[in-house]
Amino acid sequence: MSTTVSERKNSASNPFKPPPSAREIQRQFNNGCLIVLATLFALLAVGVLIFLLLYVILNGIRYLNLDFFTRLPTPNGEPGGGMGPAIQGTLILVGLASLIGIPLGLFTAIYLSEFGRGRLANAVRSLVDLLTGVPTIIFGLFAWVIIVVPQETFSGFSGGVALGIIMIPIVARTTEDVLRLVPREQREASLSLGATEARTTFRVVIPAALSGIVTGIVLAMARVAGETAPLLMTAFGTTFRNTSIFEPMDALTLRVYNFTLSPYQTQVNQAYTGALVLILLILIASFTVRWFTGGFKRKF
Amino acid sequence: MSFTVQHLNAWYGRKQALYDVNLSFGSQSVTAMIGPSGCGKSTFVRCLNRMHEEIPDARVTGKVLVDDVDIYAQSIKPRHVRQHVGMVFQQPNVLPTRSIFDNVAMGPRINGHAHRSDLRELVERSLRQAALWEEVKEQLHAPATQLSGGQQQRLCIARTLANQPQIILMDEPCSALDPISTLQIEELIDELKQIYTIVIVTHNMSQAGRVADRTVFFLLGRVIEEAETSKLFSHPQKKETEDYVSGRFG
Numbered sequence: 001m002s003t004t005v006s007e008r009k010n011s012a013s014n015p016f017k018p019p020p021s022a023r024e025i026q027r028q029f030n031n032g033c034l035i036v037l038a039t040l041f042a043l044l045a046v047g048v049l050i051f052l053l054l055y056v057i058l059n060g061i062r063y064l065n066l067d068f069f070t071r072l073p074t075p076n077g078e079p080g081g082g083m084g085p086a087i088q089g090t091l092i093l094v095g096l097a098s099l100i101g102i103p104l105g106l107f108t109a110i111y112l113s114e115f116g117r118g119r120l121a122n123a124v125r126s127l128v129d130l131l132t133g134v135p136t137i138i139f140g141l142f143a144w145v146i147i148v149v150p151q152e153t154f155s156g157f158s159g160g161v162a163l164g165i166i167m168i169p170i171v172a173r174t175t176e177d178v179l180r181l182v183p184r185e186q187r188e189a190s191l192s193l194g195a196t197e198a199r200t201t202f203r204v205v206i207p208a209a210l211s212g213i214v215t216g217i218v219l220a221m222a223r224v225a226g227e228t229a230p231l232l233m234t235a236f237g238t239t240f241r242n243t244s245i246f247e248p249m250d251a252l253t254l255r256v257y258n259f260t261l262s263p264y265q266t267q268v269n270q271a272y273t274g275a276l277v278l279i280l281l282i283l284i285a286s287f288t289v290r291w292f293t294g295g296f297k298r299k300f
Numbered sequence: 301m302s303f304t305v306q307h308l309n310a311w312y313g314r315k316q317a318l319y320d321v322n323l324s325f326g327s328q329s330v331t332a333m334i335g336p337s338g339c340g341k342s343t344f345v346r347c348l349n350r351m352h353e354e355i356p357d358a359r360v361t362g363k364v365l366v367d368d369v370d371i372y373a374q375s376i377k378p379r380h381v382r383q384h385v386g387m388v389f390q391q392p393n394v395l396p397t398r399s400i401f402d403n404v405a406m407g408p409r410i411n412g413h414a415h416r417s418d419l420r421e422l423v424e425r426s427l428r429q430a431a432l433w434e435e436v437k438e439q440l441h442a443p444a445t446q447l448s449g450g451q452q453q454r455l456c457i458a459r460t461l462a463n464q465p466q467i468i469l470m471d472e473p474c475s476a477l478d479p480i481s482t483l484q485i486e487e488l489i490d491e492l493k494q495i496y497t498i499v500i501v502t503h504n505m506s507q508a509g510r511v512a513d514r515t516v517f518f519l520l521g522r523v524i525e526e527a528e529t530s531k532l533f534s535h536p537q538k539k540e541t542e543d544y545v546s547g548r549f550g
Contacts, residue, residue, distance in 0.1 A: 190395075
């Protein structure tokens with residue numbers, strides 16, 4: 001609205017407080033709506049998460065005791081027992097997966113960050129990104145075809161391999177990101193003294209990025225610890241003690257899946273406790289990593 | 301020791317940065333490279349220790365002869381060149397994961413000269429030469445990042461010296477430092493030139509006047525003029541040189 005200066009002065013209006021027009025009111029309303037909606041949805045999302053956590057905690061904590069970590073599941077819904085083999089199995093499977101996932105992921109990251117040039121490196125990077133998005137059950141199918149079927153048995157070994165392949169792109173991407181953050185000047189310092197690329201990578205770049213690399217690895221391990229689908233046709237699960245990795249092996253996620261669908265209430269209770277232990281495992285991993293690295297305090 | 305450059309050309313991908321540079325450096329002296337931003341002086345100096353080729357798609361043609369050996373010969377590996385031609389960078393780049401001692405000891409350890417007691421002596425000698433020994437001798441195993449900017453740059457110089465090069469390249473070593481540290485390093489350069497051949501890039505003409513025996517003026521990738529420092533500043537032969545040193549452009 002255009003008014004002359006004298007008109008404005010006469011109406012004693014403040015230029016910083018325009019009189020409320022319809023447009024102005026509409027604008028304020030829209031602005032308010034955005035703020036309210038954004039806050040509401042954020043609270044909703046967090047609320048769902050909190051509800052889920054509380055539900056699992058409250059239902060699961062009742063049966064959380066030492067027996068849970070040591071004993072076998074009892075047959076057919078008898079009270080007592082635990083998920084000892086399942087927890088042990090998850091730890092073994094994550095260990096096996098790490099043997100594959102960490103070296104392959106790490107060296108892929110080193111290739112992409114330090115040496116890779118041109119079209120080959122771009123192709124590798126694109127494929128790695130693609131792999132992070134592949135549904136994990138497909139890795140289970142892969143392990144099924146190349147290990148389970150020829151060996152004619154389910155096995156912890158095939159489960160470990162499936163999880164390991166899942167780990168590779170996760171470790172590769174997080175490690176590559178962290179390696180790239182190391183300033184070029186540090187590599188130059190090493191190279192200008194006459195070091196080889198290998199020495200520069202292992203004695204300068206990786207130590208500088210180490211806390212980030214460890215964070216990435218631990219989080220990748222926590223992630224595969226929570227996988228269920230790829231284990232359905234590889235490790236398969238068992239209610240007996242794990243004796244060999246070349247036989248079916250139990251895992252926490254498999255046991256929780258199995259018991260949730262059980263007609264026996266005692267087993268359903270145990271499933272809640274299993275879910276709780278799984279969540280606790282991941283929380284502990286995250287917080288330990290945070291604590292050790294000071295929240296990824298960069299060393300440069 | 302003779303140090304000459306013949307018909308040096310350098311590219312970043314398709315863009316040419318240096319055009320037919322021919323220069324000769326006296327031993328045990330300081331030569332300064334001056335010129336406006338982007339004129340190629342840093343690129344040139346990086347060609348002298350084969351660091352330019354570390355950049356993807358970078359290319360160099362021509363010869364750089366140290367005692368009549370062309371460092372760009374097919375049979376010579378860049379890392380062997382860098383053991384004899386050291387470099388100090390613009391930003392002090394001490395390695396943060398290492399102690400002061402380990403930073404200085406890096407060069408000898410890389411190149412296999414790291415025998416126990418010799419190493420300690422070498423580190424002390426390098427730190428003394430870099431005028432840093434007195435300040436750090438009590439805390440050799442403290443992290444290098446605890447030092448101030450000027451001290452870190454002197455640490456980088458000590459690190460370069462520990463490798464026992466013949467030639468030291470310095471790419472604007474003082475531009476990130478305060479005036480007092482700058483003065484300390486300029487005094488250092490004055491002492492070091494008794495032993496080493498030094499090539500220093502600087503955007504500060506007065507610094508060139510203070511430290512350099514000879515000065516080279518670069519413009520748009522070419523050497524315009526090269527002369528004894530006082531002559532270059534007082535009686536420049538070329539118009540571009542005169543315009544630059546009198547501040548008509550920069």
